[in-house]
Amino acid sequence: MFCRILCCLMIVRQISASSAESCPEFPPVNNSVFVATEVEGQILGTYFCIKGYHLVGKKTFFCNESEEWNVSTTECYLGHCPDPVLLNGEFNSSGPVNIGDKITFKCNDRYFLKGSNWSQCLEDHTWEPPFPICKSRDCDSPGNPDHGYFEGEDFTSGAVIAFYCEERYRLVGTQELQCIDGEWSSGLPTCKWIQEAPKTALQSGLEKALLAFQGTKDLCSATENFMKRLQESGLTMEDVKYFLETKKAELEAKKCC
Template sequence: MKSWLMLCILASWLFPVSVDHCFDPPSVNYSIVVATATEDRFLVTYSCIRGYHLEGKRELFCNKTSLEWDSPVPTCLLGHCPNPVLVNGQLNSSKLEPVSEKEVVSFKCDNDYILKGSNWSQCQQNHTWTPPLPICIPGQCEPPTKPDHGHFKTRDFKSGSNVSFHCDNGYQLIGSQSLQCMEGEWSDEPPICQAKREAPVETKEELCAFQERNNICESIQTLMQCQNENGKTLEELKYSLEIKKLQLEKIKAFMSTEIK
């Protein structure tokens, strides 16, 4: 059965003779074709008759530059809406083929899968399903990546479960400490364990550094006492004092220059 509705009467007046072959729209069984013409192109729109649905592009056009139709010809297939498909699931309907207008289909996923979307849908007058057809997604997440120098704890990897991460001694956690499995995907990227930076330790030499006070004698006495407690010989103490003396002289000379 072919049904045509041509709305391009005298269209040849609007196009040069070189594109006359575009005036014959590609034939599509069980369809209604509406054709319109403008100064630079010829457009056809396909609509399937009742009980059939369109597969492919609804509108095709030919312009005087290409002299060819811009897309492959669509087809009209049996069924008012496309047959519903649910991978890793099951659907219930009074009749699956062909699909009739206003027909309602319900959906259920197989074990270990979760339904994402509505659990029912209805075939509409415009040949579409509303709400949109759902999909079945895995009901659990893949095990997360175990961080180097660390580990994670969890009861299982099912949807809604949480996993916590911990680092070995001497390492600190960078990232989220806890992740949740949500519809087959983790809520965030797994963290990493990074080596801790140790705080600098003051050496005995630094602890015994010369600290100038108002009473210079007291400062020298304190320094000598500290050096002596750390096993320094008299010669080493003398050498340390000489170094401090030179440092003080340089500071004094610099300050004198600045004052001048």
């Protein structure tokens, strides 16, 4: 009774007389303290449970236009923890949990549990271990790299997609990614511009390198001479790869025609 009278004195000091008279007396909630303040012409009421009790239900309320507190069921329970929450899952509790009680968690289909599958209500009204989350086993779309694209429309767990680059670009990174428990198996690859060497210099350099390779019977010496000729011509293996791919495309085009 003393606590409720004290709270009423606090209300009178925090709101105007006209506002205070427009709302009826606040609904009582056992083992709580009620504080009211004026916010933009409306009266906002807030319940605070006393030590050793935990609030279940809505905490703050406005005095509405009909001059009534829009109060739903709000209570202060002794020794109860906050209601457990688990999106896309369920737990074995249907009401307030007492100190010392344990609850277990389970995820819905297509979700997996990340964290502990149980938690306990402690004396300070907290849960330990913290609540887990239910994470989807499916992946989000990975998106396209610049100057590239991927093939595949299935992003469910276990699905595989492949990445490709536009013409004159080469793929750097892992070409195929797999969805594993909501995460792609590797980072997104990139498409790097292939620097084109002058055609005559490229052909001339490759011809010299190939002649050096063919002129040596020992495979190790032939490979060494081939790489040496490439370096002298200022070429790289990427240039060789591009040249061969170009020749292959030209031959296939002639074959089709």
